[in-house]
Amino acid sequence: MQDASIYVTDDEPALRNALVKRLSKSQHRVKAFESGAELLAAVKQEVPDLILLDLKMPGMTGIEVLAELRAKAPDVVVILLTAYGTVEEAVEAMKMGAYDFLIKTVDLQLVDPVVHRALEYLDLRRRVERIDKNDTAH
């Protein structure tokens, strides 16, 4: 799936920029946010396909943001960004409805497969929804 709308939220500009650059290369529409509050404000305007959300941020934490997103945009797919050694928190967040988690590594080698898989899942889900809609329409 290409040309997906992806929101990246991380307080670290270096990593944020790296992620944006990398995802943009894969022909996605990427928007970057510094904080959870900014993200939530943007989601109010437009709900993206995928959100990459850092767990540990100043202000609202990833978990808090996730809780709000569940309420406002239940359909959005969320991938959590986590540092090495804090996987337990990510697992905890997945129980709250996150789709996957991504360990922040130097080479970002896992970003592409994880994002790809999430978008495939999204595509699949949308197709199913469409079929369901058609079924109900007929």
Added chain:
Amino acid sequence: MREYLTRLFNDLPIGRKLLLVSFIPLAALILLSIVTYESVQTVAQDEEQLNRLYRTQKSAAQYMRLVVDLETSFRGYVLTLQTPYLRPFRSAQEGIFSVGGELAGMVSDEASHRTHFMEIQALVKQLILEKVELIDAAKKGHRDQALHYIEAGRGRELMAKIRELMVTFDQLEQQRVEARIAELSVDRTATLKVILIGGILALGLMASALYLIARSIAGPLVLLATAVGSSPTGSLAGIPVFERRDEVGYLTRAMHEMGIQIQRHVDQVEHSEAALRVLNENLSASESKYRGLVDNAPFGIFTTRGAQVTFSNRYNQVLAGLDPDQEVDPGTFRQLIHLEDRARVLAEFDQAVSDGRPYETVFRFQHKDGGVRKVLSRRLPITGEHIVPPIYVGFNVDITALDDLQSRLSRSERLATLGQVAAGIAHEIRNPLVGIGSNAFLLLDEFDASDLRRADIDIIVKETKRLDRIVNQIIDYARPRDFAPTPCVLSDLVEEVVKLLNSSLEARHIAVKRSLSPMLAPLHADHDQIKQVLLNILQNAMEASPEGGCIDVAAFEFLQGQKAGVVIKITDHGPGIPEKVLARVFEPFFTSGKRQGTGLGLAICRNIIDAHGGDIQLTSELGKGTSVRIWLPLHQEFKLAQG
């Protein structure tokens, strides 16, 4: 009356009683003697009289014979006229006079006798006078008258008369003699009777007197003896008292008093015996109670005399590594003190004993099986008794586990602090590091594969990756681990680890020789953590091994102290580790100069093994290789939180 007499007698002192009683037979004896004497006297008189009678009879016979002699000599003279006949006549005449006089004195005073005898004397006198006249006449020649006289038988007539009278007299005397003899016999019988009766009487009196004394003295004594002897265990106070004023009464009173006193003493003795028994029971009860306390106390209790151990409880023997059920020579304890502590402890305690001070120290007992028990020992002199050498009571408290825990705790505290600092730094470093790395990685795509600058960027990426790995390891070391023990099969763990390292091992042609005991019980441990330990150590061994070398992995069950466990030994044949380095290998961030690694591998291993309650040791010989020995308990008893 009789009672009064008895009482009077009883009241007399024994001396007087004896005197009184012996006086009775004495008096009887005296009386008897007098009577006997009297009787004997009478018999003597009777005999005297009898004698006189016999003499009278004899004199009478002589008298008669003299009269006949007179007659015969008269007739001789008259017929012959010869003068020699006159001489017997004269002597007969004189004899008649003298015997007659005698006889007259002897004749009894009885009148009939006396007259009878007077008649005889008169006739004899007449006869003599007639004869004397006739002889005188014959001398003068007038013999005829004399002859005539003879012829006429005048003489004969007189003689016959005299004879007749004499016979009568004799008869009378005879009668008297017989009467006297009868009298004598009666008197003799009487005397015999007196002696016999008197003797018997005296004997009887004597016997009864003795009986009286015996009854008066021995009776009460026997009663007394019966009273005392009949009840040896009974009441001694029941000795009867005789209300008498003599010695027996006094004796019974004294004995009664004595009996009461003895009874009182006996009662007291019995009472104190009972009290003693109760005391003994209490004592033995409390002795067993305190023995139980001492025997079962979970710390060592011992006593010393001077510096010499005299008693040791069971637990103290356990502490010293001895069988608690075996009697031990108290002297062996000092031999069981760890060699490094022995001289110090003994010298210090000797000094404390000579000063009479309490002594407290920490030392170790060295067990024969290699185990070591650390002991806090406190020894106090027993005060208040000046005994030389002084007696000490000592307590040995096992602080091995405490000490171990303490050192572990301080280490883990130290490590926790270190870990926190390290983790804080790591987190701070990581974000910019990821920023550098991720951006550099993106830059790689900007250059062609042939571009030389790409190699420079590649270096940046690789070094940031390495830094990232280090940071992650630091975080790993400091991160709290979830301790989740499950049963693990050690051989499976080893296989898993070898598989993980397989490619590296094969690349360097290193063989892993496994000799695991087939009977190993499954370990109760955290699978992932032990795996990590084995991985770290095997990796180290691999790195130390020369190409084509081999690594030995051995495992066997081993009892450490009282705990069942497993020893895993991983030995390489590399260059070995110098002693100085060996002492520090478990310190975090300590590296032996190898290019790769953070110096946290063994520190993490130690953390994990500690958390399992095991221990890990490294031994190395330069030029021969290094051996890691891990001991893990089979079962997890407690969990140590670890930061």
